[in-house]
Amino acid sequence: MGKFDYVISIGGAAGQGIATPGNILARLFARQGIHMYAYNAYQSIIRGGHSFLTVRCSNEQVRTHGDVIDLLICLNQDTMDRHLEHMRDGTAVIYNSNTINPGEPADGVQLCPMDVKELAGKGANKLMQNTVAIAVACQLIGVEFSALEDVIDFQFSGKSEELVAENVRIAKGAYDHSAATFQPASQQMPTGGEALAVWTGNQAFAMAAAGAGVKFYCAYPMSPSTGILHWMAANARELGIMVRQVEDEISVICMTIGAAHAGCRSMCATSGGGFALMTEGIGEAGMMEIPIVVVDVQRAGPSTGVPTKTEQGDLWQALGASQGDFPKLILAPSSPLDGFQTIPDVFNLTDKYQLPAIILSDLLISDETSTIDPKLLDMHPIIDRGELITEAGEEAGSYERYKFTESGISPRALPGIPGYEHVVASDEHMPSGILISDEFTHPHKRRAMMEKRQQKMTGLLAELPPPVIMGAPDAEVTLVGWGSTADVIQESIEQLAAEGVVANHLHFKWMVPFHSDEATELLSSCKRTIIIENNYTGLFHRYLRGETGFTVDGHIRKYDGEPFKPKHITAAVQDQLAGGDAISVPYEEIIV
Amino acid sequence: MSDTNVEFSLKPKDFKGKVDPDWCPGCGDFGVLSGLQRAVAELGLHPHQILTISGIGCSSNFPGFFNSYGMHTLHGRSLPHASGAKLANHEMNVIVTGGDGDGYGIGGNHFTHTSRRNLNILYIVMDNQIYGLTTGQISPTSEVGMKTKSTPFGSVELPINPIASAITAGATWVARGYTGNMKQLTRLMIEGMQHNGFALLDIFSPCVTFNKVNTYQFFKQRVQPLEDIEHDSSDWKQAIEKAMVWGDVIHTGLFFETNARLTLEEQEPVLDEGGPLAYRELGLSKEETERVVSRMM
Numbered sequence: 102m103g104k105f106d107y108v109i110s111i112g113g114a115a116g117q118g119i120a121t122p123g124n125i126l127a128r129l130f131a132r133q134g135i136h137m138y139a140y141n142a143y144q145s146i147i148r149g150g151h152s153f154l155t156v157r158c159s160n161e162q163v164r165t166h167g168d169v170i171d172l173l174i175c176l177n178q179d180t181m182d183r184h185l186e187h188m189r190d191g192t193a194v195i196y197n198s199n200t201i202n203p204g205e206p207a208d209g210v211q212l213c214p215m216d217v218k219e220l221a222g223k224g225a226n227k228l229m230q231n232t233v234a235i236a237v238a239c240q241l242i243g244v245e246f247s248a249l250e251d252v253i254d255f256q257f258s259g260k261s262e263e264l265v266a267e268n269v270r271i272a273k274g275a276y277d278h279s280a281a282t283f284q285p286a287s288q289q290m291p292t293g294g295e296a297l298a299v300w301t302g303n304q305a306f307a308m309a310a311a312g313a314g315v316k317f318y319c320a321y322p323m324s325p326s327t328g329i330l331h332w333m334a335a336n337a338r339e340l341g342i343m344v345r346q347v348e349d350e351i352s353v354i355c356m357t358i359g360a361a362h363a364g365c366r367s368m369c370a371t372s373g374g375g376f377a378l379m380t381e382g383i384g385e386a387g388m389m390e391i392p393i394v395v396v397d398v399q400r401a402g403p404s405t406g407v408p409t410k411t412e413q414g415d416l417w418q419a420l421g422a423s424q425g426d427f428p429k430l431i432l433a434p435s436s437p438l439d440g441f442q443t444i445p446d447v448f449n450l451t452d453k454y455q456l457p458a459i460i461l462s463d464l465l466i467s468d469e470t471s472t473i474d475p476k477l478l479d480m481h482p483i484i485d486r487g488e489l490i491t492e493a494g495e496e497a498g499s500y501e502r503y504k505f506t507e508s509g510i511s512p513r514a515l516p517g518i519p520g521y522e523h524v525v526a527s528d529e530h531m532p533s534g535i536l537i538s539d540e541f542t543h544p545h546k547r548r549a550m551m552e553k554r555q556q557k558m559t560g561l562l563a564e565l566p567p568p569v570i571m572g573a574p575d576a577e578v579t580l581v582g583w584g585s586t587a588d589v590i591q592e593s594i595e596q597l598a599a600e601g602v603v604a605n606h607l608h609f610k611w612m613v614p615f616h617s618d619e620a621t622e623l624l625s626s627c628k629r630t631i632i633i634e635n636n637y638t639g640l641f642h643r644y645l646r647g648e649t650g651f652t653v654d655g656h657i658r659k660y661d662g663e664p665f666k667p668k669h670i671t672a673a674v675q676d677q678l679a680g681g682d683a684i685s686v687p688y689e690e691i692i693v
Numbered sequence: 694m695s696d697t698n699v700e701f702s703l704k705p706k707d708f709k710g711k712v713d714p715d716w717c718p719g720c721g722d723f724g725v726l727s728g729l730q731r732a733v734a735e736l737g738l739h740p741h742q743i744l745t746i747s748g749i750g751c752s753s754n755f756p757g758f759f760n761s762y763g764m765h766t767l768h769g770r771s772l773p774h775a776s777g778a779k780l781a782n783h784e785m786n787v788i789v790t791g792g793d794g795d796g797y798g799i800g801g802n803h804f805t806h807t808s809r810r811n812l813n814i815l816y817i818v819m820d821n822q823i824y825g826l827t828t829g830q831i832s833p834t835s836e837v838g839m840k841t842k843s844t845p846f847g848s849v850e851l852p853i854n855p856i857a858s859a860i861t862a863g864a865t866w867v868a869r870g871y872t873g874n875m876k877q878l879t880r881l882m883i884e885g886m887q888h889n890g891f892a893l894l895d896i897f898s899p900c901v902t903f904n905k906v907n908t909y910q911f912f913k914q915r916v917q918p919l920e921d922i923e924h925d926s927s928d929w930k931q932a933i934e935k936a937m938v939w940g941d942v943i944h945t946g947l948f949f950e951t952n953a954r955l956t957l958e959e960q961e962p963v964l965d966e967g968g969p970l971a972y973r974e975l976g977l978s979k980e981e982t983e984r985v986v987s988r989m990m
Contacts, residue, residue, distance in 0.1 A: 298989035314975025359777025364971025480982035516762035524763030
């Protein structure tokens with residue numbers, strides 16, 4: 102069997118239950134061993150508006166929502182009106198013929214009208230059209246009805262048996278009608294794969310933190326970071342994690358620091374606006390040398406911005422988080438799995454170097470649902486808390502919290518140990534913790550403490566892997582990215598290869614501290630460089646230039662709230678190689 | 694780990710910090726410091742069993758002058774730091790110290806929410822009705838008409854009533870002390886420490902440098918201990934009524950107390966067994982992770 106790569110989009114208003122068919126499809130594909138990636142374009146509204154869920158499935162790894170739609174499910178007229186024009190030869194459109202007029206499709210588009218009233222019966226719930234649509238979709242791509250029945254059973258298992266039976270009955274009617282009436286879809290789903298798990302990036306981050314031994318998690322709800330809070334809250338009691346929702350993000354960061362100082366591995370998450378409130382606390386963690394992990398799930402800003410849309414807009418906010426000049430760790434994972442695998446290291450590094458870490462995720466990574474091979478879900482990472490004093494020893498009575506050492510790391514005693522009493526202060530202090538911000542002010546002592554703290558960055562940088570170029574070493578163009586664009590850049594490189602363009606990929610995850618020398622050397626070895634970012638002014642480009650002095654040849658930027666599709670990057674690279682403008686801003690076709 | 698079996702008891706001087714206070718001579722905060730040193734000694738506590746947490750301001754320099762574990766945090770943020778620390782190690786005796794601007798002004802939101810959260814914490818506010826460290830501007834407890842550098846024509850804003858605010862927000866022990874009555878103050882500190890729940894102790898701690906209105910003389914003429922009159926501290930209505938009195942008479946003492954509500958620590962199943970979170974083993978069991986993954990299938 103060849104490659105199965107099929108994209109189903111479901112559109113409707115918020116409140117029409119778009120999530121349910123999405124979840125049913127995700128679960129169904131995962132159980133059949135089919136890889137899936139779902140991108141939900143939605144609006145900050147609880148009822149109404151337009152939501153558009155795109156589910157791409159394949160028998161191979163799939164990590165973007167792709168370029169096209171193969172099957173469109175319209176839950177309302179608005180979806181038909183907006184998206185029928187995107188359907189091309191060989192695709193299909195499913196809709197409720199009782200309420201939706203199809204419009205004029207392109208040649209070769211199969212319209213699949215469903216008489217929901219007839220199938221569901223007169224008094225049926227409005228949400229039954231979702232069940233009808235999913236049943237038809239499954240039939241068109243060759244899913245066995247029994248597989249669908251299992252997932253319906255699972256999806257509605259918390260509800261009444263009558264509801265499950267009703268949904269199965271209606272699904273069966275729709276499935277049989279489809280088999281008797283419509284042409285099979287252009288691709289048929291293969292079977293026999295090993296079952297996969299389903300997660301979002303936020304769940305991946307929460308799981309990683311739990312595995313790494315986080316014992317304290319605190320948050321104020323803010324899209325698109327709230328999924329981490331939800332996972333933590335649901336699992337807290339079973340896994341022994343203190344989870345609190347508190348009055349604001351200032352309290353969040355301060356509680357996180359308080360718990361970390363007392364000895365818990367502690368984490369919090371928010372989006373850009375909440376992160377702005379946290380910044381003073383991040384500086385405090387730097388000054389007091391308390392290890393905390395802060396996740397900023399970026400959304401389109403500034404200010405309230407576009408709460409349900411993605412952007413890589415907070416890099417400089419993270420770089421500049423808090424007044425003063427102090428050590429911190431900043432990274433931008435490239436995918437849910439990358440975040441899952443990196444977060445335990447982040448906890449180890451923050452513990453060892455006693456500093457705050459900022460993880461820059463974004464809506465694209467955090468909020469989207471995808472499958473993951475359960476064999477990759479190792480939740481037993483190495484836990485290394487660095488130089489942590491948890492019981493009294495030789496230093497009792499003479500302990501200095503901020504003792505000068507060669508590495509800049511001073512062993513950290515947890516509150517509660519006799520003889521190790523000390524005060525941690527947000528004011529500048531001596532090795533003993535005594536303030537030097539007032540009557541003991543002394544420039545030489547201040548200089549020594551600044552150098553002690555900053556010395557930690559030398560050790561930290563040496564532990565971070567330097568950047569590498571992925572793909573052909575002598576490519577004619579190198580695509581440079583950071584964070585969440587890794588997978589879409591990879592897919593674009595495959596598309597370019599099919600067009601005869603050899604491109605490779607230089608991707609940055611570790612932002613601070615930065616491997617400037619290695620990055621400069623790599624960039625200088627490239628024939629041509631194009632940098633790709635989800636923002637307007639090329640935030641990473643400016644940082645990279647600052648760290649390396651290197652100026653790239655071209656830019657591809659998108660700041661409309663929607664993520665890149667592979668074809669956007671492919672077309673822009675080709676245009677730039679052909680002498681087009683050095684800054685490309687791809688056009689978004691899907692309007693949500 | 695806290696050694697709770699320490700037999701010998703300590704003297705107030707054992708709670709003297711590494712440096713002497715840099716407060717102005719005559720500052721009320723000296724009385725608060727010596728009162729707390731006496732209180733913890735009398736309670737038989739040892740420095741390693743106490744975590745003193747403050748924000749920023751003259752009085753927030755307190756942890757540096759007191760021998761215990763300490764956190765000298767951000768302006769207005771002492772309570773959330775204390776809450777996080779207490780949840781992480783609920784066996785520590787957590788005392789929060791600070792001023793009126795720090796606690797009722799910039800930290801006002803945390804004051805409200807920490808009150809309703811009811812963690813077992815003693816919150817000591819050295820209330821001098823002025824901003825001292827910034828050299829004399831109005832504070833949230835400054836009286837109407839008060840002339841300061843920021844209000845040269847007199848303040849027109851109504852002051853906050855910390856006692857009534859704490860009671861309505863859900864604090865389970867609410868009292869007011871005065872550094873001119875050390876006997877009462879020390880007793881309130883001991884009772885506040887012994888109370889199981891969030892305890893607010895607002896203390897008139899006169900600023901001799903910048904507040905020329907609310908002086909020792911001012912309070913001496915007005916303060917009336919509630920223990921000297923008829924007052925039922927279990928009745929929140931009486932407590933609010935007494936809290937609203939401000940004029941020729943100002944009440945001190947215990948306004949309100951209830952043991953009817955569980956603390957947050959007591960309600961949190963994660964803390965049921967296993968000791969303080971901060972000292973527990975890290976990492977998950979195989980069974981735990983298998984359960985997590987199975988729910989994703």
